[in-house]
Amino acid sequence: MKSIGEYAFRYSGLRQLTLNSGLETIGKYAFTACKSLESVRIPYTIQSVGVNAFQECESMTSVSIPATFTNIPDFCFEGCKSISSVTIPHAVETIGNYAFQNCTDLETLVLGNTITSIGMYAFYNCTSLTSVSLPESMTEVSMCCFANCTSMTSVDLAKVEKINGYAFQNCSSLQKIEIPATTKTIGAYVFDGCSNAQELTIPNSVEAIGAYSFRNCASLPSVVIPSSLTKISNNLFQGCSRLTEVSIPESITEIGESAFAYCYSLTDIEIPSSVRGIGSYAFSYCMGFKSFRFPEGLEKIGNSICFGCSNLEYIYIPSSVREMKYYAFHGCYGLKKVVSDIPAESLFTISSDNFESYAYLNASLLVPKGAVPTYQDTAAWKNFVTIKEQFMLGDVNEDGKVDISDVVATVNYVLGNVPDVFNLDAADVDESGEINISDVVGIVNLVLGE
Secondary structure (H helix, E strand, C coil), rough: CECCCCCCCCCCCCCCCCCCCCEECCCCCCCCCCCCCEEEEEECCEEEEEECCCCCCCCEEEEEECCCCCCCCCCCCCCCCCCCCCEECCCEEEECCCCCCCCCCCCCCEEECCCCCCCCCCCCCCCCCCCCCCHHHHHHHCCCCCCCCCCCCEEEECCCCCCCCCCCCCCCCCEEEECCCCCCEECCCCCCCCCCEEEECCCCCCCCEECCCCCCCCCCCCCEEECCCCCCCCCCCCHHHCCCCCCCCCCCEEEECCCCCCCCCCCCCCCCCCCCCECCCCCCCCCCEEEECCCCCEECCCCCCCCCCCCCCEEEEEECCCEEECCCCCCCCCCCCCCCCCCCCHHHHHCCCCCCHHHHHEEEECCCCCHHHHHHHCCCCCCCCCEECCCCCCCCCCCCCCCCHHHHHHHHCCCCCCCCCCCCCHCCCCCCCCHHHHHHHHHHHHCCCC
16 A cells, blocks of 8 residues: 555544555545554655644654655644654654644654754644754744743754744743854744743844843843844843843844833843933833933933833933933832933923822922023923922032032031032932031042042
């Protein structure tokens, strides 16, 4: 017999199957849903196997693929949930879409070194698979190829150039994400939900990373963004709740929406002056922030950018900002000081509802010299109870520098000898609301550069 026809034994009660040498063709769906079939050995004479040929053979514990086989078709072993080990011989060049999807007992996978393509969803939801090493012959990982392999602890990406969307999504046991130096493109959601990954290496070869790619990588402590990128995509590191260090290169010009939202452990971030726009919710619910400085050169601040940063006390907004959308600092209940360098002539492009009533009542707004009247007449700022001109901390005599004369003036003030020119705000170094010996010590430290 040289051929088994399409649908030949579908839904049959076969338990044992011996395919003799000389068989050349197995038709599509030939053994689909033979739920009692325990094993199959495909003879070396096989030239073609149809799609879905052994799909949902739920009792099949082993399959032997001959060394002459070149293509494993779509859905071939999909749903064969009892298979525990698969060795793909060196002759195989392609593994089809969904070929081993839902093989939930599959623990061991050995891939031959001639494989050039593994289809989308090929090993999706193989929840017992512990590791995978891709051959160097592969240049691309297909969409959802290994997604939801929740027991996978390691992956070797060899010389892959492109990783398509969702490829390793929800591989929640993965310990380390190491992108090879050959990779140029990482699609959307690729490592989303890899919640136990503690290391991330992204080489300078990477030119584009899709949205959500590292979302909910909740164990990552640090990230170094390569200088080959120009944009941090939307939601890229959202939910990386243990992230404490982020290095952003000067090549970045845009930070996308919700890029670092819900990074609860992030206490500080330095945004380079190359950044021109930051998207909505980019740093929302980063509750570790106490201060936030937007860089000089920034032009656009998206809506709700720091929404819910409840411990934020200090904000600096540079003179370059021309657009700040609504709700930017709502939920920032601890806000004490807002320093704005936006010139008076540019105030009218700023939305009027960026702050809430507690900020207007409790935070001081410090503005450029001579700009107080304009800020008081502008909808976006006029509700602040306290609007004052900016000052240099420690420069109590307002001569533009902090030196020994400021120390002497502060000592005189504490002793009751109030100088003719004395800036109380500049003198209150410890922000206690009172001028005392602690502030004198603080100004001495400023003079000494400490």
